[in-house]
Amino acid sequence: MTSTFDVLNPRTGAVYATVDNHTSDDWMAALSEADQHGSAWAALSPRTRSVILSEIFLELTERTEEIADIIHAESGKPIAEAQGEVAYGAEYFRWFAEEAVRLPGRFGQAPSGGGHIAVTRIPVGPVLAITPWNFPIAMAARKIAPALAAGCPVIVKPASETPMTMVKVVQIIHEVFARHDIPAGVVSIITTTHDAELSAELMADPRLAKITFTGSTNVGRILVRQSADRLLRTSMELGGNAAFVVDQHADLNQVVAGAIAAKLRNAGQVCIAANRFIVHESRATEFVELLAKAMQATDIGPVISARQRDRIAQLVDAAVTEGADLVIGGTVPEGEGFYYPATILTNIPAEARILHEEIFGPVATITTFTELADGVALANSTEFGLAAYGFSTDTDAAHYLATNLRAGMVGINRGAISDPAAPFGGIGQSGFGREGGTEGIEEYLAVKYIALP
Numbered sequence: 001m002t003s004t005f006d007v008l009n010p011r012t013g014a015v016y017a018t019v020d021n022h023t024s025d026d027w028m029a030a031l032s033e034a035d036q037h038g039s040a041w042a043a044l045s046p047r048t049r050s051v052i053l054s055e056i057f058l059e060l061t062e063r064t065e066e067i068a069d070i071i072h073a074e075s076g077k078p079i080a081e082a083q084g085e086v087a088y089g090a091e092y093f094r095w096f097a098e099e100a101v102r103l104p105g106r107f108g109q110a111p112s113g114g115g116h117i118a119v120t121r122i123p124v125g126p127v128l129a130i131t132p133w134n135f136p137i138a139m140a141a142r143k144i145a146p147a148l149a150a151g152c153p154v155i156v157k158p159a160s161e162t163p164m165t166m167v168k169v170v171q172i173i174h175e176v177f178a179r180h181d182i183p184a185g186v187v188s189i190i191t192t193t194h195d196a197e198l199s200a201e202l203m204a205d206p207r208l209a210k211i212t213f214t215g216s217t218n219v220g221r222i223l224v225r226q227s228a229d230r231l232l233r234t235s236m237e238l239g240g241n242a243a244f245v246v247d248q249h250a251d252l253n254q255v256v257a258g259a260i261a262a263k264l265r266n267a268g269q270v271c272i273a274a275n276r277f278i279v280h281e282s283r284a285t286e287f288v289e290l291l292a293k294a295m296q297a298t299d300i301g302p303v304i305s306a307r308q309r310d311r312i313a314q315l316v317d318a319a320v321t322e323g324a325d326l327v328i329g330g331t332v333p334e335g336e337g338f339y340y341p342a343t344i345l346t347n348i349p350a351e352a353r354i355l356h357e358e359i360f361g362p363v364a365t366i367t368t369f370t371e372l373a374d375g376v377a378l379a380n381s382t383e384f385g386l387a388a389y390g391f392s393t394d395t396d397a398a399h400y401l402a403t404n405l406r407a408g409m410v411g412i413n414r415g416a417i418s419d420p421a422a423p424f425g426g427i428g429q430s431g432f433g434r435e436g437g438t439e440g441i442e443e444y445l446a447v448k449y450i451a452l453p
């Protein structure tokens with residue numbers, strides 16, 4: 001008998017669904033399918049691949065409610081956010097439907113005059129996509145859509161906390177494939193708790209060409225090490241520790257709206273969530289008051305699990321023990337579900353863990369600065385480099401923030417920066433590779449140079 005595992009509803013802690021716990025035979029069969037059907041998929045015209053991706057976009061959009069209900073149930077995020085995530089995830093299929101027909105290339109005479117240089121792109125081949133629980137459709141869509149657009153088959157392994165969303169999405173992809181006689185094995189899903197075994201076995205197999213991972217920096221390091229033996233292509237979307245810098249000339253209404261977007265979406269469980277608010281000393285008191293009001297007025301869902309809730313509570317408790325002041329929140333509520341309240345900490349000792357680790361919860365830490373350069377230096381004092389935010393109505397200060405904040409993505413006077421048409425990704429310990437934008441498809445393509453007379 002196939003074994004199974006349970007998926008919990010974080011709002012209640014009760015079992016929401018039970019799903020097959022796939023093992024080696026299943027993922028090796030998925031790889032064989034990908035290998036078998038990959039070249040036929042790659043051989044389709046870019047226009048055909050584009051049409052299929054557009055149909056997936058339309059189908060996902062039409063079935064937004066059905067998918068959002070699953071996201072809501074297994075991740076706990078409020079239904080409006082779940083619907084927003086479906087729209088965002090579906091958009092990657094539309095965007096890469098448009099990119100599929102615009103793969104880059106060039107042709108020209110060699111400078112020596114002794115021939116011509118043609119540069120084209122070829123799909124890398126079968127891709128393994130491993131995704132986290134915080135955005136059950138969007139994190140996978142960002143990988144599947146460009147891989148398919150480039151001509152690569154995909155095996156997706158969703159997080160075991162939230163696998164049901166992708167089970168549904170892959171079913172929808174297969175429905176669209178069936179209309180075009182595309183074999184289902186071009187996109188497979190593996191639901192499993194045996195994640196380390198899966199990555200070790202698939203990555204050791206010469207048929208796998210690429211691994212694309214979104215998740216924690218620690219697991220990213222393990223996968224990069226594992227990729228070395230076969231020199232596998234890798235993309236790593238890892239953790240963050242985003243700073244949110246508020247200059248003395250900032251418009252605090254705009255700042256607070258941005259802060260809520262950057263801090264409370266998905267209860268703060270976002271890789272680009274603002275972890276550290278770094279505020280000019282002259283604006284800090286007013287900012288904290290406004291932020292506290294706005295945070296308390298926001299509908300915040302549960303965090304994903306009891307383990308995550310307890311981890312957040314420990315970070316906050318440790319900071320308070322070390323001398324930080326609690327402005328609001330800080331106490332785990334009674335009752336069912338994995339909730340943690342909106343929390344603000346001020347006067348935090350510089351070495352407190354909460355300033356150096358990803359919080360992944362609805363907790364805002366506030367520190368202050370006098371000179372903007374010092375605020376930016378504080379913002380940059382992290383090994384991570386995924387996102388950063390800068391707020392100022394002064395043009396020079398805004399320019400200074402845009403130029404000097406060290407991260408793969410910088411939001412200026414904006415707290416919501418994700419866009420399928422923009423390259424998402426980090427530097428430093430936040431990983432490498434980009435998802436979305438015109439850059440995102442390059443991760444699934446190899447450059448091929450053809451020397452011509």
Ligand code: NAD
Nearest residue numbers: 131132133158159195196199215216219237238239240271
């Ligand atoms: P995680 O690293 O624990 O797990 C991510 C995925 O990796 C899951 O599917 C898990 O089953 C799998 N996994 C774990 N160990 C594995 C192994 N040895 N081999 C193969 N697979 C393995 O991360 P999480 O807790 O699910 O997600 C939260 C993390 O993801 C945070 O650090 C967050 O910043 C990061 N994240 C980054 C981005 C980004 O774009 N940079 C986006 C969202 C989340």
